[in-house]
Amino acid sequence: MEMRSIKGTNDIMEPEINKWHYIEKLARHLFESYGYQEIRTPIIEYTNLFKKSIGQATDIVKKEMFTFKDRGSRSIALRPEETASVVRAYLEHKLYKKSKSVKLYYVGPMFRSEKPQAGRMRQFHQMGVEAIGSYDPYLDAEIIALMYNITTEIGLRNFNILLNSLGCPKDREHYRNVLKQELKEELKNLCQDCKQRYNTNPLRILDCKNPHCKKIIKKLPSPIEYICDVCRQHFEKVKESLKAIGVPYTVNSRLVRGLDYYTRTIFELTHSKLGAKNAICAGGRYDNLVSSFGGPKVGACGFAFGIERLIMATEAEKIELKGKERNSIYVAVINEEVKNEAYKIVNEIRNQRIKAYIDYQDRSLKAQMRQANKLQSKFVIVVGEDELKKGKVVLKDMEAHTQSEISKKDLVPILKEKLS
Numbered sequence: 001m002e003m004r005s006i007k008g009t010n011d012i013m014e015p016e017i018n019k020w021h022y023i024e025k026l027a028r029h030l031f032e033s034y035g036y037q038e039i040r041t042p043i044i045e046y047t048n049l050f051k052k053s054i055g056q057a058t059d060i061v062k063k064e065m066f067t068f069k070d071r072g073s074r075s076i077a078l079r080p081e082e083t084a085s086v087v088r089a090y091l092e093h094k095l096y097k098k099s100k101s102v103k104l105y106y107v108g109p110m111f112r113s114e115k116p117q118a119g120r121m122r123q124f125h126q127m128g129v130e131a132i133g134s135y136d137p138y139l140d141a142e143i144i145a146l147m148y149n150i151t152t153e154i155g156l157r158n159f160n161i162l163l164n165s166l167g168c169p170k171d172r173e174h175y176r177n178v179l180k181q182e183l184k185e186e187l188k189n190l191c192q193d194c195k196q197r198y199n200t201n202p203l204r205i206l207d208c209k210n211p212h213c214k215k216i217i218k219k220l221p222s223p224i225e226y227i228c229d230v231c232r233q234h235f236e237k238v239k240e241s242l243k244a245i246g247v248p249y250t251v252n253s254r255l256v257r258g259l260d261y262y263t264r265t266i267f268e269l270t271h272s273k274l275g276a277k278n279a280i281c282a283g284g285r286y287d288n289l290v291s292s293f294g295g296p297k298v299g300a301c302g303f304a305f306g307i308e309r310l311i312m313a314t315e316a317e318k319i320e321l322k323g324k325e326r327n328s329i330y331v332a333v334i335n336e337e338v339k340n341e342a343y344k345i346v347n348e349i350r351n352q353r354i355k356a357y358i359d360y361q362d363r364s365l366k367a368q369m370r371q372a373n374k375l376q377s378k379f380v381i382v383v384g385e386d387e388l389k390k391g392k393v394v395l396k397d398m399e400a401h402t403q404s405e406i407s408k409k410d411l412v413p414i415l416k417e418k419l420s
């Protein structure tokens with residue numbers, strides 16, 4: 001049997017992994033500065049958790065979950081997303097008793113059995129936030145601002161924040177009926193999927209990419225036309241708060257989401273160079289999810305970035321992620337006689353928690369320099385016989401293309417200073 005990874009999954013390694021480290025570090029820093037704390041939930045959950053939260057009639061639950069039976073014949077799923085898991089943990093640990101406002105973030109793999117294509121993986125990674133405990137529209141705006149700040153901090157420019165409101169469950173029910181009424185005559189002309197959606201989840205029809213359906217959808221009213229006054233005021237406040245802090249957005253009254261738990265504000269951050277799967281980040285309010293699981297009545301809002309798509313967008317915009325910065329040392333060994341000394345030097349450098357490499361392949365100096373470049377080393381220390389006799393080594397600056405002889409005993413303090 002040929003050993004290969006499963007289609008739609010990826011090995012993430014050098015040099016790509018540097019981008020992941022950079023993005024995750026930046027996101028963690030920003031999440032924490034907005035008051036979020038990390039949560040790590042299990043990758044497996046009872047399938048029912050997702051059925052009850054994402055919705056029985058959604059594509060994710062109907063056809064995209066990886067599920068299996070455990071030995072007790074209980075259905076287990078690989079998590080397709082993490083909002084449901086966070087809400088489960090919030091209830092299981094009664095976090096609402098500890099604080100009125102709970103802000104949690106996560107970074108990790110999710111699983112959806114979709115047909116693999118660019119930007120659509122079976123194992124992909126999300127980094128997201130969930131703020132549970134408030135109905136305040138300022139919170140929606142703060143969360144959208146956090147999403148915006150991460151995106152701009154990474155350096156992306158060709159993106160758009162799409163915003164809409166689905167209203168409260170009553171409004172959604174109202175709109176659902178209007179939609180069904182409006183579509184009654186056209187039902188025969190809709191695609192097979194939409195015919196099904198008509199009965200199970202008519203809102204999803206708005207998101208259909210079939211050209212015939214698209215023509216029909218164009219003539220339909222939007223959910224926002226049917227939201228109540230309270231939900232309208234909430235939406236106005238979200239928009240006002242975003243304007244106040246200079247976060248750009250476009251209202252897209254046709255925006256709907258593929259998960260059923262949303263109420264009121266929904267949003268997506270799309271990138272113009274990603275093709276069909278262009279949402280890098282998405283989220284919204286889910287004010288009824290906690291109580292629908294038997295918990296207290298509390299408002300909640302969150303988002304999740306797809307890390308693969310985020311990286312694809314940086315590549316499309318030719319953004320060099322700063323994570324690639326040269327920050328390591330390469331200790332080059334001229335010959336076997338000086339190897340012991342070089343070995344001690346690399347150990348001393350590593351003891352200061354500075355990333356350092358040494359050659360164990362007996363390569364020529366030229367080959368070692370090439371390797372140092374490949375490894376993005378900032379300095380190469382050449383340990384040569386003549387210099388060692390004088391108690392010195394050569395320090396080559398790989399960016400400035402300069403070199404100097406320095407005393408061995410000054411080496412570590414100098415490196416510490418230069419890399420700080």
Ligand code: HAM
Nearest residue numbers: 081083119120121124279280281282283302303304306
């Ligand atoms: P979602 O729209 O299903 O929302 O996923 C969020 C993001 O994950 C997408 O915008 C996309 O970037 C990425 N993504 C989704 N599926 C795939 C895939 N098959 N391959 C690659 N990337 C993918 C949620 O998951 C919600 N839990 C977001 C949320 C958090 N809402 C409230 N809080």
